[in-house]
Amino acid sequence: MFYRIPEINYFRASTLEEAxxxxxxxxxxxxxAGGSDLLIDLKIRRYEVKNVVDISGIxxxxxxxxxxxxxAIGAATKLQDIVESPIIATKAPVLAEAVNEMAxxxxxxxxxxxxxxxxxxxxxxxxxxxxVLNAKLRLVSLEGERxxxxxxFFLGPRKTVLRKGELLKEIVVPYERGAGASFIKLGRRNAxxxxxVAVATLVKVRNGIFDDVRVALNSVAPKPVRAVSVExxxxxxxxxxxxxxxxxxxxxxxxxxxxxxRASADYRREMSAVLTKESLLRSLERxxxxx
Amino acid sequence: MKVSFILNGEPVTVxxxxxxxxxxxxxxxxxxxxxxxxxxxxxxxxxxxxxDGRPTYSxxxxxxxxxxxxxxxxxxxxxxxxxxxxxxKFVERGAVQCGFCTPGFIITAYALLKSGKELTPENVKKMLxxxxxxxxxxxxxxxxxxxxxxxxxx
Numbered sequence: 001m002f003y004r005i006p007e008i009n010y011f012r013a014s015t016l017e018e019a020x021x022x023x024x025x026x027x028x029x030x031x032x033a034g035g036s037d038l039l040i041d042l043k044i045r046r047y048e049v050k051n052v053v054d055i056s057g058i059x060x061x062x063x064x065x066x067x068x069x070x071x072a073i074g075a076a077t078k079l080q081d082i083v084e085s086p087i088i089a090t091k092a093p094v095l096a097e098a099v100n101e102m103a104x105x106x107x108x109x110x111x112x113x114x115x116x117x118x119x120x121x122x123x124x125x126x127x128x129x130x131x132v133l134n135a136k137l138r139l140v141s142l143e144g145e146r147x148x149x150x151x152x153f154f155l156g157p158r159k160t161v162l163r164k165g166e167l168l169k170e171i172v173v174p175y176e177r178g179a180g181a182s183f184i185k186l187g188r189r190n191a192x193x194x195x196x197v198a199v200a201t202l203v204k205v206r207n208g209i210f211d212d213v214r215v216a217l218n219s220v221a222p223k224p225v226r227a228v229s230v231e232x233x234x235x236x237x238x239x240x241x242x243x244x245x246x247x248x249x250x251x252x253x254x255x256x257x258x259x260x261x262r263a264s265a266d267y268r269r270e271m272s273a274v275l276t277k278e279s280l281l282r283s284l285e286r287x288x289x290x291x
Numbered sequence: 292m293k294v295s296f297i298l299n300g301e302p303v304t305v306x307x308x309x310x311x312x313x314x315x316x317x318x319x320x321x322x323x324x325x326x327x328x329x330x331x332x333x334x335x336x337x338x339x340x341x342x343d344g345r346p347t348y349s350x351x352x353x354x355x356x357x358x359x360x361x362x363x364x365x366x367x368x369x370x371x372x373x374x375x376x377x378x379x380k381f382v383e384r385g386a387v388q389c390g391f392c393t394p395g396f397i398i399t400a401y402a403l404l405k406s407g408k409e410l411t412p413e414n415v416k417k418m419l420x421x422x423x424x425x426x427x428x429x430x431x432x433x434x435x436x437x438x439x440x441x442x443x444x445x
Binding site: 003 | 292308309310312316323328329332333334336338339342345347348349352353355356358399416417419420421422
């Protein structure tokens with residue numbers, strides 16, 4: 001036995017209320033949604049945790065619902081259920097595109113969308129699509145509920161705005177009509193890998209003019225980020241190859257990559273611009289816009 | 292903690308510490324040896340079991356997490372026609388070298404064939420990404436799974 005999980009106290013919550021009471025009461029506590037990241041982190045001693053609250057069996061947190069103007073996803077929904085959901089396929093296909101490339105089937109069968117967000121890895125692959133979709137996160141505690149835009153959720157590596165006793169309950173994904181969106185991930189190999197950099201883009205075009213442009217990246221900053229310089233440059237501009245190329249270069253103003261085991265900072269900068277351009281072109285194609 | 296679940300169709304109850312992983316419970320307490328200890332960090336797939344029919348790494352799942360659920364290993368699928376077909380195609384196509392990864396591949400492939408998902412060689416490759424063969428027999432493994440799917444269609 002090479003790895004060993006330290007001694008922990010395990011609490012299984014069967015309702016949301018029970019989970020909130022446990023989280024409120026316990027010190028040194030982590031939520032286990034699927035455990036795919038958490039158990040590895042415990043094995044490698046990333047955290048010192050005494051108590052684990054398992055929320056995977058809470059039915060009130062496991063759903064994908066079409067609510068007319070938006071799609072609501074329960075935080076404990078498994079990644080594979082997102083990949084296979086007909087609602088996501090039609091209403092937020094860029095999310096399915098990203099999640100389908102995450103990890104492996106075995107992991108997607110236990111890992112959850114809420115876990116991926118709350119773990120707040122700078123390389124979280126659910127973040128770029130949700131950032132360009134302007135998703136909102138509903139957080140709940142014994143004191144009540146609040147809603148934060150995903151752009152304000154991440155604070156830094158493994159840090160979020162979640163307070164003690166607070167739980168991510170639901171991800172709200174607004175419909176985007178008349179938009180084209182895409183996700184491109186670069187890893188060190190094709191299969192089962194963390195991102196070196198991943199980009200999601202969403203565009204809306206009216207009369208040959210960029211009506212809306214949204215770009216988000218992961219693995220190139222302390223947290224997943226929107227590339228506002230690219231967005232600002234392209235918005236209200238005429239759609240052309242030269243504008244896209246010029247816009248994509250501006251991504252360098254929005255990112256601050258580091259060198260690590262997966263890639264050098266220089267390579268990440270270079271590829272961020274390349275993938276931003278590629279993803280913008282793909283999004284335009286999907287919006288039915290010809291260059 | 293007492294944990295009760297269904298193992299290969301039979302109810303079992305085990306006494307475990309909360310930090311015990313399912314892999315250890317299966318191998319050390321329940322004599323399930325088709326489930327292999329590989330990387331122990333959710334990468335290699337040698338420990339794959341089905342939890343409620345879905346392929347899952349047993350090295351990265353606490354035993355307490357399977358309370359009330361159905362766990363299936365190859366021991367419970369000995370007489371299953373899909374597993375028999377897969378096994379014979381693995382042998383026929385030379386998809387077994389050292390054999391250590393084979394149970395993990397077979398049970399993942401079994402779940403794939405059961406799922407009704409489209410089985411192009413591309414899709415087989417995609418869904419087997421979570422299983423590693425260090426003898427690097429991937430081509431033959433993918434051929435064997437595709438051939439088993441074809442044979443079962445008839």
